[in-house]
Amino acid sequence: MCYEVLSRIVRTMSSATDTPASAGPPPSGTPGPSPAAITADATAPAPGLAATTPAPLAAASPAASPHRAPAASSGAAPGRPRLDWRLRFGALSLIWGFSFLLIKVGTDGYAPFQVTFGRLAFGTAVLVAALVVKRERLPRGARTWAHLTVAALLLNALPFSLFAYSELTIPSTLAGICNATSPLWGMALSLVALSEDRPTRVRVAGLGLGFLGVLTVLGAWQGFSGLDAKGTAMALLASLSYPVGWIYVRRTLAGTGHSNLSLTGAQLGLATVQLALVTPLFTSLPTHLPVLPLLAVAALGVLGTGVAVLVQYGLVVEVGPTTAQMVTYFIPVIATAAGVAILGESLRWSTPVGAVIVLLGAALTQVKPRA
Numbered sequence: 001m002c003y004e005v006l007s008r009i010v011r012t013m014s015s016a017t018d019t020p021a022s023a024g025p026p027p028s029g030t031p032g033p034s035p036a037a038i039t040a041d042a043t044a045p046a047p048g049l050a051a052t053t054p055a056p057l058a059a060a061s062p063a064a065s066p067h068r069a070p071a072a073s074s075g076a077a078p079g080r081p082r083l084d085w086r087l088r089f090g091a092l093s094l095i096w097g098f099s100f101l102l103i104k105v106g107t108d109g110y111a112p113f114q115v116t117f118g119r120l121a122f123g124t125a126v127l128v129a130a131l132v133v134k135r136e137r138l139p140r141g142a143r144t145w146a147h148l149t150v151a152a153l154l155l156n157a158l159p160f161s162l163f164a165y166s167e168l169t170i171p172s173t174l175a176g177i178c179n180a181t182s183p184l185w186g187m188a189l190s191l192v193a194l195s196e197d198r199p200t201r202v203r204v205a206g207l208g209l210g211f212l213g214v215l216t217v218l219g220a221w222q223g224f225s226g227l228d229a230k231g232t233a234m235a236l237l238a239s240l241s242y243p244v245g246w247i248y249v250r251r252t253l254a255g256t257g258h259s260n261l262s263l264t265g266a267q268l269g270l271a272t273v274q275l276a277l278v279t280p281l282f283t284s285l286p287t288h289l290p291v292l293p294l295l296a297v298a299a300l301g302v303l304g305t306g307v308a309v310l311v312q313y314g315l316v317v318e319v320g321p322t323t324a325q326m327v328t329y330f331i332p333v334i335a336t337a338a339g340v341a342i343l344g345e346s347l348r349w350s351t352p353v354g355a356v357i358v359l360l361g362a363a364l365t366q367v368k369p370r371a
Helices: 002-013 086-097 100-108 112-134 142-166 172-179 183-194 199-217 229-252 262-283 291-319 322-330 331-341 349-366
Strands: none
Touching: 086 100, 086 183, 086 291, 086 322, 086 331, 100 112, 100 142, 100 172, 100 291, 100 331, 112 142, 112 291, 142 172, 142 229, 142 262, 172 229, 172 331, 172 349, 183 199, 183 331, 183 349, 199 349, 262 291, 291 322, 322 331, 322 349, 331 349
């Protein structure tokens, strides 16, 4: 029964795994960041991101248009999706928006590294099952696996762990808003690291506006009072890790000839191994297993890190990466609503106002120059 259900999910949502040979791995984040689609524009937000963007990001070849979904590989005719893309878009927004709440609940019962390890393990299990269903093999070549190891650290192990640690001391609402700064970091980094990304007045203005929004969220005029500096810094570093990983993937793994699903499965598996090695060094085995936090970690992995990747791939193929990446702008809204309504987190006026400014600035950084 479980095999049949997963088979339907893969057939319905993961047609994006049948990408051209020029495609590489994938944001998610989310909060995955993770595989989300890295198009020709390295500043494109992922998932999970952020904490949402769960795996590598599909690095399309530099010639690929960021406004057009990649064509299916020859000989593979993707099936017609059974669910309207708007429903899948909404589901993906909810899944990644609730990821920050799930992290908060998970860390109530388990150490941050344990939450991250469980998240990655459950997510990897979903993608391994998807590989079995689609009869795809893991990538080959020592060079590919070496680059995937670095990508796994930058796009999965490091940001997921940082978000988990940050939510020990900051509310999930703030973590969700920090996650929305990834496009701003990506824009700033691409101006330095990617010679083909030329700044425009609109994009530079968006960058400045976005960071003004960050200062508004943090209450800079009040001396950042009431905020935990360490936890906030961790959340912002997690958001910075995603674009660093996107640029690395774009430079090293574009055009490897492997499918996105294969690369993503391998990357999540490597991230799981990394956490399996690190976690025992900082934590001990839990003496008991709290049920609710365990369910939160399982949902974070299965839905937010596994299924969400498959949904995102399908959206990228059907409506293109530009439309698919718009999910990023709904994540902080949902994360804030969930944190306030369910967890009872407090909300200052500067938080939603600053979040709107951040999102507006992030949107401006994605404006493409006219040809």
